[in-house]
Amino acid sequence: MKNDIRKITLHSKPQTLETLMEHLEEKLGLPYKFSLQYEDADFNNALINLTDIADLPERPTLKVISLVPSPTASTADTDIVSLSSEEGSSHVRQAQWPETFEVPNFPVDIEFRLRQGNLLYMRDQTYMQVPRDMKHEILEKLAECMYSFKAYPSDDDFNDVASSLVKKHPCLTEPGSSTGWNGWKNSLKFKMGNYRTKLRRAGCTDVLINVGKRGGQDPLRSVKRPKHFEINFLPNYPAGEDECSMESKRLQLVEEMKKCHPSSTLISQNMDSTFSLRRKEIVEIESPVKETLQRWPSLFTERQINAEFVRITSKNLKQDFFTALDQHTARFLKIFETKKGAVGKRLSEFLDQIKLKGTDITANRTAVLRGLPLLLGEETSDFFKATLDCDCDIPQISIGILTVITEGSQDSSQALHLENSHTAIILEGAIVMDNIEKPPGCHVATFFGLIYALNLEYPPQLKNTFDFIQRVFLSLGHKSLKPKLQSLKNMLLM
Numbered sequence: 001m002k003n004d005i006r007k008i009t010l011h012s013k014p015q016t017l018e019t020l021m022e023h024l025e026e027k028l029g030l031p032y033k034f035s036l037q038y039e040d041a042d043f044n045n046a047l048i049n050l051t052d053i054a055d056l057p058e059r060p061t062l063k064v065i066s067l068v069p070s071p072t073a074s075t076a077d078t079d080i081v082s083l084s085s086e087e088g089s090s091h092v093r094q095a096q097w098p099e100t101f102e103v104p105n106f107p108v109d110i111e112f113r114l115r116q117g118n119l120l121y122m123r124d125q126t127y128m129q130v131p132r133d134m135k136h137e138i139l140e141k142l143a144e145c146m147y148s149f150k151a152y153p154s155d156d157d158f159n160d161v162a163s164s165l166v167k168k169h170p171c172l173t174e175p176g177s178s179t180g181w182n183g184w185k186n187s188l189k190f191k192m193g194n195y196r197t198k199l200r201r202a203g204c205t206d207v208l209i210n211v212g213k214r215g216g217q218d219p220l221r222s223v224k225r226p227k228h229f230e231i232n233f234l235p236n237y238p239a240g241e242d243e244c245s246m247e248s249k250r251l252q253l254v255e256e257m258k259k260c261h262p263s264s265t266l267i268s269q270n271m272d273s274t275f276s277l278r279r280k281e282i283v284e285i286e287s288p289v290k291e292t293l294q295r296w297p298s299l300f301t302e303r304q305i306n307a308e309f310v311r312i313t314s315k316n317l318k319q320d321f322f323t324a325l326d327q328h329t330a331r332f333l334k335i336f337e338t339k340k341g342a343v344g345k346r347l348s349e350f351l352d353q354i355k356l357k358g359t360d361i362t363a364n365r366t367a368v369l370r371g372l373p374l375l376l377g378e379e380t381s382d383f384f385k386a387t388l389d390c391d392c393d394i395p396q397i398s399i400g401i402l403t404v405i406t407e408g409s410q411d412s413s414q415a416l417h418l419e420n421s422h423t424a425i426i427l428e429g430a431i432v433m434d435n436i437e438k439p440p441g442c443h444v445a446t447f448f449g450l451i452y453a454l455n456l457e458y459p460p461q462l463k464n465t466f467d468f469i470q471r472v473f474l475s476l477g478h479k480s481l482k483p484k485l486q487s488l489k490n491m492l493l494m
Contacts, residue, residue, distance in 0.1 A: 017053045018132045024064070025194060033136065037063040092275070093231040095314055096476070097149045101160040103168045104145045110137050117171030128171040138165070139187055143195040146188075151196060151206045151233070152225045156478050158185045158192075205276070206234040209284050224283060228452060229476045230312045234283050235276045246277040250295065257297040267298050268307065275311050282455050289428040289454060300432050305449040312452050315474060321445045324473035325365055328492050332368045335375065335491055343374050349414040357418065362442060366416050369444045375488055376464040383462055386417060398429045399459050401443055425450065444469070 008027055014020040021036065037047040039061045047063055050056065105111060117128035130138075142161055146153050153161075162181040166173050173180040196207045209224050226233040237246070249270040256262045256270075271278075278296060281287045287295070298304050309317035336347040350367040357363035373380045383400040388407055395402065402424040403417045423443050425433040427450065436443055448469055451458065458466040468485050471477045472492075481489060 013056075014053060017050065018135070020053060020056075021132065022190060022194070024062075028064070033066070033133065035065045037065060092235045092311065093148065093150075093314070095149065096229070096231055097153075097157060101157075101164045103161075103164050104141055106141050107137055110134055114169045114171065118169055121171040121173075126171070127173060127175055130172065135187070139191040140195075142188060143191045146192060147195060147199070150226065150231060151199075151204075153192065154478070156480070158188050161185075161188060203236070205236050205280065205284075209234055227455065227457065228470055230452065231314055232275075232279075232312050234279050237276045238273060241273060241276075243277060246274045249274050250277065253296070253298045262298070264303070267304065271298060271304055271307060272311070275308075282453075286455075289432060289456075290430050292454060293430070293432055299453060300450075302436070302446055305446055305453055308453040309449045313474075313476060315476070317449045317474075318445060320474050321448070321469070322365070325368060326361070329364050329368050331492050331494075332371065333364065336367075336371055339375075346374055346414055347371050350416060353416050353418065360418075363416070363418050365442055366418060369442070370416060372468065373462055373465040376468065376484055378462050378464055380462070383459060386415070396429075397426055400426050401447060402426055402431070427454070427456070 006028065008024065010023060014023060017036075021034070024036075025034075036050040038050050038056060039045040040048040040055075041057065045061075048055075050062070106114070113134060114128075117126075120126040121128070142165065146157070146161060150157070162185040163179070165184055166181040172184065174183045177183055200207045224234070237243070253267060253270050253274070256266055278299070281295070282292060293300055299308060306317045309315065333351065336344075336351055338344075339347050350371050354360070354363040354367045370380065370384065373383075382397065384403070385395045385397055385400055386403045386405055387395055389404050390407055404422050404424065405417055422434070423436045424431045425436070425443065425447055432450070433446070436446070448466060450456070451466070464482070464484060467482070468488065471479075471481060471485065472489050
């Protein structure tokens with residue numbers, strides 16, 4: 001804009017022109033390519049194109065020259081918001097971070113220059129001197145691609161992208177770097193922060209929620225990011241929906257759940273379309289579990305827990321969980337047999353109980369899920385609780401799985417309760433699900449799904465167990481594991 005005059009203060013003079021332009025892009029929020037002119041005292045303060053940082057005076061006056069037609073605020077926002085809608089109408093991410101990051105195709109001119117550079121590199125190991133405009137295009141495309149998987153990539157993710165870039169285009173290798181791509185990694189981190197700033201201005205909720213938490217507005221509040229590798233942590237409202245329309249559908253859900261036979265079709269449709277409102281309440285407002293239970297009773301059903309897990313992670317909880325569990329069950333039971341000492345004694349009690357059931361798959365699953373924490377050095381007595389159906393006093397626990405058994409049933413900490421009356425799940429001291437059939441061990445998957453649906457931390461007494469389920473059973477997260485978890489995974493693969 002003609003009259004847009006601003007004062008920018010930098011703590012030190014940038015070493016390169018590229019660094020200066022990146023600082024200006026970040027501080028001014030410029031969504032387009034530009035060049036710079038400065039007032040040169042040698043030419044009566046006439047504006048001169050800036051091509052070398054050494055030409056810049058101590059306190060310069062700069063003019064930003066747009067290299068494309070300057071977008072208005074509304075069109076810039078539209079361009080940014082449409083990133084997710086260009087691939088489809090869905091307002092949520094559809095895939096987890098890939099095991100091997102695939103470098104996207106760049107604009108035609110950039111691809112042509114990279115091909116020429118790769119040919120020179122293969123011929124005589126010539127490294128490419130990447131111009132600023134070319135580097136900008138590469139980083140911008142990579143940032144866009146990374147955001148399609150997650151808003152806050154980890155350090156390992158940046159390693160994946162930078163190494164994949166250099167592997168695909170070896171001419172971009174940095175000869176002075178120990179890895180050949182450290183500089184690209186650092187530039188990607190800076191670019192990703194800049195990209196999030198643009199999306200924040202456009203109103204993207206998964207980054208807008210953290211505005212000001214690094215800049216001094218409210219530095220004591222924690223930055224809200226996915227806890228367990230969720231891909232749809234805080235999605236935007238879907239097209240054509242607003243808070244009022246979704247609130248109306250939420251009220252429909254509440255009324256529907258009061259019926260003896262609620263419509264599963266209506267519940268599924270309304271739960272899908274109100275997903276972003278629900279996540280806003282759970283993540284941003286941090287509603288207590290009891291309040292969420294009152295406002296979203298349909299969420300606390302096994303069917304909708306599984307559906308919510310798909311919405312959040314794109315994975316089928318029950319299918320993936322039990323497929324992985326069944327795949328490793330035989331090996332787990334073998335490990336149980338080899339364990340000695342106090343842990344071995346407790347595991348042998350589980351084995352004795354399932355021998356009476358023969359090859360019952362449910363009994364085997366229950367034994368493995370009850371024994372898994374013991375293999376990881378964790379105590380389950382405060383998590384798996386039992387009470388008699390005639391007992392009026394419910395055990396006081398803040399989080400866990402409560403089994404209601406009939407009088408005369410085995411009541412010990414080592415009992416698997418394969419013939420239990422029913423099971424309840426307790427969160428924040430409140431029973432959120434009751435009268436669930438099947439043995440308590442099999443409801444570990446349901447409990448795990450609730451942790452994701454309600455954005456909770458793992459129970460401290462079983463943190464390693466749930467981390468193992470997340471990373472090994474469901475392949476959510478990086479392959480690098482804690483030593484204790486890696487050791488158990490190695491035993492399973494022997």
